[in-house]
Amino acid sequence: MGRPAPEWAARRAARLTADVERLRDRPAPASLVVAGADDRVELHTLGTGRRPRAALAVGTASTLGTAERYAVHSAIALLTLTTERSRSLQAAEARIGSAVLRMLLAGEPDHARAVAGDLYGELLDAPFRLVVAEAAGPAEAAGDAAGAAEGAWSAGLVDAVESAAARFGEALLVVPYGERLVLLVADGGAAQLAAVEYAAFVDAGRADGREQAEEPGPLMGLSAPAGPIAAASAYKQAEQSLSVARRRGRCLVEHEELAAGSVLPLLADDAVRAFADGLLRALRDHDATGRGDLVASLRAWLSRHGQWDAAAADLGVHRHTLRYRMRRVEEILGRSLDDPDVRMELWLSLKATSTPTD
Incomplete structure (x- = not known):
């Protein structure tokens, strides 16, 4: 429902939510009469599709007369026309936005600018960032591109960034991309800030257990600032950040965090551990027979940058013994x-395979 008028109607409209949902489950066009203690409300669906897009609520003291009925029907027709026209424009904008993004990722910035025109052109004239978002779990992922933007996991994010962009007059690109959602936002703009704040809200909800199962929130990766020529690289950065967010259980990770941090936390990845175990297994098997301590010797030698005397002193052995062990390695x-x-x-x-006591 839209904004009620007059002012007092807002209180009454809030009590009609369940009735509107029942009405939306019926094939359009459909209507419903809700009788209250002091008034009578007629609900009428708007839209020509199988599932109505909105509803018109008309409050009356009694049954509508012929003239009032004509007026309501005229209002329904005009509002349906406006709703469908708006829906068609939104669909056209979405197709243009999808084309712009795909051209950018394909390394065709000039074509992307030509297609963007006045609709998204200002986004490409200044540094922007890419946000790649996906559902927090496989069961929540949308099954197709059309469903991704409307899934419960992304609804809060989309609403937050679109509201912020609208308030500050920023251009914003929101494109379903398979089971993901890709956002192109102005660097340092209101939409980027809204995404970061939304992520903080989701993380706080996960931390105190108030996150709702029906709206679990997304996982997001945020790229560094980029221009049209570097859009494909920005997408890879956002994907890398998304992977880290997934591994750390955070809603959003910015690419700058990865560049400024350490690679060591990434060694906790199961694939890295599996590689490390496989590489060192033969040395550990050798040491298990009691024929030497090759793993500790290798660690000491590497930590001393191959300096024989210093590494041998750390181990308490002669440097010739250490040389022999390294040949065995x-x-x-x-x-x-x-x-x-x-x-x-x-x-x-x-x-990757060391223990806290190593």
């Missing part, structure tokens, strides 16, 4: 410790 792994890539992989594997 190379033989068992079939890799050369002279290769910096090998040393990097081994060090990260040791970090």
Whole structure:
């Protein structure tokens, strides 16, 4: 329902919500009479589709006469025309927005600008950011592009960013992208701030347990500022941030956090641990036989950047013993410790599989 008029009608309209929902379940056109203690309300569906888009509520003291009935029917016809026209315009804007985004991601910024025109052109004339959002769990993900933007997981986000953009006159691009939702927002603008604030609200709800199952909120990744030429890179940044948000159980992660942070927390990923266990398994199996301590020796040698004397002193062995152990590491792994890539992989594997006491 739209805004009630006159002012007192707002209180009455709030009590009609359940009746409007019942009416929407009926094939259009449909109507319903709700009799109250002091008044009588007629509800009429608006729209020509199978499911009505809105409802008109007409309050009367008694049954409408012929003249009043004609007036109501005329209002229904005009409001239906306006509703359907608005719906068609929104659908056309959505198609243009989808085309603009796909051209940007395909590396065709000039074509994207031409299609954007006055509708989205200002977004491409200044730095923007991409937000990639998805449902917090697979069961909540929308099944197709049309459903993604209307899913419960994204409704709050879309409402927050669209309201903020409208208040400040900002252009905003919201595009269903498979089971995801992609937002193109002005860098530092009201829509970006609204997305960040909405994420903070969702995280706070998850923390204190007040998040509702029917509206679980999304997971989001936010790119660094970019221009049309770098849109594809910005999308990858947003995807990387989204992956981290999913792993950390947060609603939103900004790409700047990843660049400013440490790579070490990312080693907790199951795939990284599996790789590390596989790489070091042969060394651990060797040590389990009591024929040496190759893993600890390798860790000491790498931590000392290959300095034999310093690493041997840390281990309390002669440097010749350490040299022998490192040759055994190379033989068992079939890799050369002279290769910096090998040393990097081994060090990260040791970090990924280390315990707090290591």
